[in-house]
Amino acid sequence: MLDSAMAALASLADPSLLIMLLIGTVAGLVMGLIPGLGGTGAVAILLPITFGMEPPQALALLIGALAVVHTSDTVSAVLLGAPGSASASVTMLDGYSMAKKGQAARALTLAFLSSMAGGIIGAIGLTLAIPLARPLVLSFASPELFMLTVLGVALAAVLSRGNIIKGVSAGLLGLVLGMVGTSPTTAEERFTFGSLFLGDGLSLVAVALGIFGLAEIASRASQRRGQKETISLGGGWGRGIREWLSHWTQVIRGALIGIWAGVLPGVGATAGTWLAYGQAVATAKDKRQFGKGDPRGIVGPESANNSVEAGDLIPTLLFGIPGGVPSAMLLGMLLTYGIQPGPSIITEHLDLMYLIVWSFAIASILGALFCFLSVKQLAKLTKVPFAVLAAGLVAVMLLGSFQEGGQLGDLWIMIILGVFGWLLKSTGFPRAPFLIGFVLAIPLERYYFLTDSLYEGFDWMLRPGVLVFLAILVLPIIWAFIKFVRARRKTNFDDGHRDEQPEDDEAPLKNSSWSLVAAGIFAVAFAAALISSTSFSPEARLVPQLVSIGGLVFSGILLFTEIRTRLRARTEGAGWTLDAGFAFKTFAWMTGFLALTAVFGYLIAVTIFIPAFLLVVARARLKVAVIYTGVLYVVLLALPSLLPIDLPQGWFNTLV
Amino acid sequence: MTVLVAYAPAPEGREALSEGIKEAHLRNSDLLIVNIGRGHHDLEPEEVRGLEARLGEAGLALTIESSVLSDPGDAVIQIAQDRNVEMIVIGLRHRSMVGKLILGSTVQRILLDATCPVLAVRSDKL
Numbered sequence: 001m002l003d004s005a006m007a008a009l010a011s012l013a014d015p016s017l018l019i020m021l022l023i024g025t026v027a028g029l030v031m032g033l034i035p036g037l038g039g040t041g042a043v044a045i046l047l048p049i050t051f052g053m054e055p056p057q058a059l060a061l062l063i064g065a066l067a068v069v070h071t072s073d074t075v076s077a078v079l080l081g082a083p084g085s086a087s088a089s090v091t092m093l094d095g096y097s098m099a100k101k102g103q104a105a106r107a108l109t110l111a112f113l114s115s116m117a118g119g120i121i122g123a124i125g126l127t128l129a130i131p132l133a134r135p136l137v138l139s140f141a142s143p144e145l146f147m148l149t150v151l152g153v154a155l156a157a158v159l160s161r162g163n164i165i166k167g168v169s170a171g172l173l174g175l176v177l178g179m180v181g182t183s184p185t186t187a188e189e190r191f192t193f194g195s196l197f198l199g200d201g202l203s204l205v206a207v208a209l210g211i212f213g214l215a216e217i218a219s220r221a222s223q224r225r226g227q228k229e230t231i232s233l234g235g236g237w238g239r240g241i242r243e244w245l246s247h248w249t250q251v252i253r254g255a256l257i258g259i260w261a262g263v264l265p266g267v268g269a270t271a272g273t274w275l276a277y278g279q280a281v282a283t284a285k286d287k288r289q290f291g292k293g294d295p296r297g298i299v300g301p302e303s304a305n306n307s308v309e310a311g312d313l314i315p316t317l318l319f320g321i322p323g324g325v326p327s328a329m330l331l332g333m334l335l336t337y338g339i340q341p342g343p344s345i346i347t348e349h350l351d352l353m354y355l356i357v358w359s360f361a362i363a364s365i366l367g368a369l370f371c372f373l374s375v376k377q378l379a380k381l382t383k384v385p386f387a388v389l390a391a392g393l394v395a396v397m398l399l400g401s402f403q404e405g406g407q408l409g410d411l412w413i414m415i416i417l418g419v420f421g422w423l424l425k426s427t428g429f430p431r432a433p434f435l436i437g438f439v440l441a442i443p444l445e446r447y448y449f450l451t452d453s454l455y456e457g458f459d460w461m462l463r464p465g466v467l468v469f470l471a472i473l474v475l476p477i478i479w480a481f482i483k484f485v486r487a488r489r490k491t492n493f494d495d496g497h498r499d500e501q502p503e504d505d506e507a508p509l510k511n512s513s514w515s516l517v518a519a520g521i522f523a524v525a526f527a528a529a530l531i532s533s534t535s536f537s538p539e540a541r542l543v544p545q546l547v548s549i550g551g552l553v554f555s556g557i558l559l560f561t562e563i564r565t566r567l568r569a570r571t572e573g574a575g576w577t578l579d580a581g582f583a584f585k586t587f588a589w590m591t592g593f594l595a596l597t598a599v600f601g602y603l604i605a606v607t608i609f610i611p612a613f614l615l616v617v618a619r620a621r622l623k624v625a626v627i628y629t630g631v632l633y634v635v636l637l638a639l640p641s642l643l644p645i646d647l648p649q650g651w652f653n654t655l656v
Numbered sequence: 657m658t659v660l661v662a663y664a665p666a667p668e669g670r671e672a673l674s675e676g677i678k679e680a681h682l683r684n685s686d687l688l689i690v691n692i693g694r695g696h697h698d699l700e701p702e703e704v705r706g707l708e709a710r711l712g713e714a715g716l717a718l719t720i721e722s723s724v725l726s727d728p729g730d731a732v733i734q735i736a737q738d739r740n741v742e743m744i745v746i747g748l749r750h751r752s753m754v755g756k757l758i759l760g761s762t763v764q765r766i767l768l769d770a771t772c773p774v775l776a777v778r779s780d781k782l
Binding site: 093274278281282285286287288290291 | 723726733765
């Protein structure tokens, strides 16, 4: 095992791997700064670039980005008080306060060093998990692997933010969407409505970029003006290092909390960071400075921030249960390379595992180093109004999703899912279970039928591993039910909620007619799936029907509660808010861009869309629009020769 | 000098409030109320005005504060340390055996973490 580890390190000396790691790290740092992208957006955008690469190079690129996404998001949180991601909002509490007192450099030093340490400790945790989990993982056969896929979706649904019924509905809908295409057992077409394009299934990149990427862009594109003045950085970098060393216990504890949060499926960086913050406050004797510039409020959470991504990889690679959304996508990517997580990764691809570990650790160190060196440039980047960035991001995302199948249909799916993702986000539905369900749908079905064919009747359910997983599946549900009952009796205000995040205001349209519509869409979708699955052969219809029935039950409960709340409360709740209007306008722009691409081809569409968007939506100056478009045009022209990237061609191009 | 009351809209919270008012009068201290209830069920404005008036007669001030910390126990401790209060007053309620075992309580945390005297009162008397 040690020789595999060393061999993997030696393989990193290969220049192509090193370059990929470097590019990944830089890309991750830049994307960490852009609000709303985070690890999910970074992996989703980089994924298309990896098509056609060998697994080691692809992994070096993706892991490099994933490791540092949470290192740079602190910059805007500390300097502008505007967190780039939800997890950075924890650092903002004390970091921004420190910066306002003129100690921005101190805050950033503490943050960057903690991020680096968190990444390294996370990588160590991942390394240790391998031999520890190995005997367990090697004993898994298809029944256990099947239960693991079920567990993956279920835990993600139950542990995600938002109420559990919404989580389960989202997970089940993700499963249904994942089953669009060819059935893994009977090779018949399901849910394709006769379309050849859908016969290949939906593209992971399109789904991820739609539900997460476009939805985020739509909800933030209204930001036209840059942020308020940046706080000056000041000096004092050296002092910060010494101070950081004095908090080493906090760093380690934060990292461990992060790894634990990462291991739990569906519990992502945000929850882990808040957990770490809560623990830092709880164990502090003098709590006065928290929220006002206490270094302990930065050090632990930032460390947890980064180690969560490493912790996410543990269940993803060893058990095939995605620990979070970015690793769900990584899982999807590994599956397309034919690398099955779980037993086969430990036996055949151990070198890849160690490559991931080393890449994570090295990227964390490099990331922190780059941040230190380029803080001023990064700070400048954060001042760009999001609407300006949005134009380029939309173009990049559309290009990215095009790469997987070369079909414009994927891009339409992306936009439709973008609208849906925006609706989910605004009405308080967690989207992580949706994507995890989407990724795990086919493996789930495959393992089920494998189990069914290898084992007699239902004996496999009595296997110890399966029973343990069933228990793990059922326990959180019972726990959640108990909490629900107690909350109804309103006797539990006394229970502290140290581990919870503050009420989120990210879901402004919760409990309004929008959420009724959302619940309705779920119910209709499940009903449609149920009806169309009756035409499949018995084997192909089993799982879809089970999932649809379950989905109907849950969305039915949702609809019922929504209608009941609607009838009880006389007020309308939020109607057509300003944000909603802006979001839909943004989607209209995206659709327009896609239509242009379909007709004129990508390159021409870009030269029309970008300046138009910049001038009208972002209200940028003409000079900015011209330069922006010009640079983008040149880059896109050169891109196909540098990378294996295809630019979508339009109907026009086929004539010319 | 200040007395801090950890208030919640429940019998024990009200008991804590009335006890806190007594303490404030006794010690000739200002009263500081921190809301520890889930949700935002603060005291009604008229109640606040009434309290202010009563305390004002004795020359004492009433303030209501909150903290960025999401855990109510931590918030109370933080404000208590920050304002250097002389005493925290909290209300206890009956907890079943299982309740004591598996669920922590804000009151317990305040009792254990406070760096000033704590007065714990119950609403159910003999």
